[in-house]
Amino acid sequence: MLTDTIAAISTPPGEGGIGIVRVSGPLAKVIGLSLFRFAGREREPESHRLYFGRILEPRDGQVVDEVLFSYMKAPRTYTREDIVEINCHGGILPVAKTLRLVLSAGARLAEPGEFTQRAFLNGRIDLAQAEAVIQIIRARTDAALKLGAAQLQGGLSGSVRRLRERLLQLLVQVEASIDYPEHQDVEEVARETISRTVSEVLDQSSVLLRTADKGRILREGLRTAIVGNPNVGKSSLLNALLGQERAIVTPVPGTTRDVLEESINLGGVALVVLDTAGMRETRDVVESMGVLRSQEALASADLVLLVLDATAGAGDANKEILEKIAQKPCVFVLNKVDLLPAADPVDRELLQLAGQRPVVPVSALTGQGLVDLEQAVLQLVFGGEVLMKEPVMITSVRHQVSLQQAADSLREVQEALQQGLPLDLLSIDLSAALAALGEITGETVHDELVEEIFRTFCIGK
Ligand SMILES: Nc1nc2c(ncn2[C@@H]2O[C@H](COP(=O)(O)OP(=O)(O)OP(=O)(O)O)[C@@H](O)[C@H]2O)c(=O)[nH]1
Ligand SMILES: [Mg+2]
Incomplete structure (x- = not known):
């Protein structure tokens, strides 16, 4: 169980207005109060309030920093555990020293993402919502931020959960009819219900899956390769798009x-x-390695900007690239x-x-x-419409893969139905579909995967 108390610096390293040390776990309050002195007459902090005071070195009573102190009582907190946050002056030393005192008072240094992981393990948010947190932190565009926020609000989780619930009910029904094989009519009904429900769930999964490409692009960015012959102005185009002389x-x-x-918005x-x-044939070792890399970039791109020299006309179009x-x-x-x-009109041949x-x-x-x-x-990429019409979108490859697996299993169910295979065989594929959906929200997910997901977070989150 989560009996230990964790702590970390939750603000970015370096100089800033404030730096926050966050402590979460059963000892948070005791540890916090062992270091904090109220400026006023209070002795006990009320939950979810800020108090002005000082952090003192317990050994000699030396003042480390003037701070704002807050205690948030479980379960209405980020992690659902008791949390203490100490807002120090934002410098490397005051924050680091406060953290060190918190650690020597009995907390353990938090792993990256461990606060959010606790929110997940304690059931406050599911896995898709936890992943949305990092999506929000890393968002570079309004669209990406909006997607992250929608996912944190439980948009995707709700859709997936509804699909799961339908399949779960179905599975219960199927297992019931397996238990009474003598009732032929029960089985007939069951087959009909399965067929209908499975195709409805499949339809809804397909709607979700169709959002995946756009969702991923909005979140991660569109990989755009600028390619073309030498000297046509590819680097100049990058610089122009970027608004700075990068390349x-x-x-020559x-x-x-x-x-x-480079990233651009x-x-x-x-x-x-x-x-x-x-791209050209070349004997120059360095340049030919560069050409190889160009080809790799081209292969991995979602979108290609093929640059041509307008003064050269169609003759500039490189067959190999085309x-x-x-x-x-x-x-x-x-x-x-x-x-x-x-x-001058655009060259006919080129058009x-x-x-x-x-x-x-x-x-x-x-x-x-x-x-x-x-x-x-x-x-070209969005049909001119970047705004999201879809209420829920798939933004992560992990979710896409799981949803695809669920859909594959459901197709197996349909297949088996058509072949008139026995119901207990169907129930295996139904369970597989359920498990795959559960991976998205984290109901049925391996501990190692959970660890892996949270380790991509920043420390203190
Ligand atoms: N007049 C004019 N010159 C340009 C334009 N774009 C690029 N150039 C010139 O064309 C030359 C090549 O530009 P680069 O951007 O280095 O071309 P590149 O395609 O990156 O070339 P490589 O990296 O060698 O393949 C430079 O002298 C640029 O100043 C343009 O729009 N108009
Ligand atoms: Mg160049």
């Missing part, structure tokens, strides 16, 4: 040798943009249009090559067309 730009073809990765969507080495991007969402970026006469894919003339040098590029990307 080296020179008139083969300038970029490595893949550069494009109309509310996080883009992880990869600038790559221009083959590789056939299966990916791709925007043809016609760069250096500032070098063309303003009225043909692009086919359905958008062709956007830009100039990385002057910034012309960058807004159109932004629009084209949003249109």
Whole structure:
């Protein structure tokens, strides 16, 4: 059981306005009060109130820092345990010293994510909600934050739980009819109910699963590879999108040798943009390694920005690259249009090559067309609609995999029904589907996985 008391610094290291030491567990209050002196006449803190006072070194009564002290009585707390928070002045020493005193008074240093893990283990939030906490902390865009907040409110958990409940009822029914095999009519009814319920649950799972790609992109960012021939202006485009001179730009073809990765916020969507080495045959060892990396970046990308030199026309389209991007969402970026006469139409042949894919003339040098590029990307990936219409979305690969497993098991059930297999065989697949759904909310999950999830958190959370 969770009988020990844990403590950690819950604010980021370094200088700041305040630094908070958080203590959670049965000894939190005793430990806190052994170090804290009220400035006023109080002797006992009321729950969920702030008190001004000092942290004293118990050995010699030396003042360590002036602080605000709060005691939050279980179970109305983050962890559902007693919690004490000490708001020190935000400097490395006062906070670290206060933590050290808390530890010598009997607390143990918390593991990363252990406060949230306790909230989960004590049943205040489920696993999907706990994962939402880290999602909120790491959110880089409004959309990602909104998704995290919705998941913390229990949106996804509720949907999954409703699916589980239906399957659970079904399983109870099936097991009951297995117990009375002599009633043929009972079995008939059971088969009908199973078939109907399973296909309804499958439908709902599919609706959820369809949100997964968009959900992941909104959370993690859209991996966007900028590719093309040498010297077409790929690095210049990265810099222009970023609004800062991040990549080296020179008139020498083969300038970029490595893949550069940068995050940008494009109309509310996080883009992880990869600038790559221009693709060409080369004898240069370093450059050819760069080209290999470009190909890897291309393979892993959700979206490709194929940069072409507008002054070169269709001749600049690299056959090899075109083959590789056939299966990916791709925007043809016609760069250096500032070098063309303003009225020049886009090369016919090039439009043909692009086919359905958008062709956007830009100039990385002057910034012309960058807004159109932004629009084209949003249109391509989200149909122009970044706002979430879906009430609940899948944002994590872990959830997606579990949901997929559940759906697979349910399809097995349908198969078995069609083949007229005995009910006890069906109940095995039904149970498997239930277990897979339970992994999302943490009802049926291995301890090691839980550990693994929380260890990705920050210390003090
Ligand atoms: N006129 C004009 N020049 C540009 C534009 N974009 C890039 N350039 C120039 O084209 C040259 C190559 O630009 P880079 O951004 O280094 O091209 P790259 O595709 O990254 O080249 P590699 O890394 O060698 O593959 C530089 O001299 C840039 O100043 C543009 O929109 N207009
Ligand atoms: Mg470059």
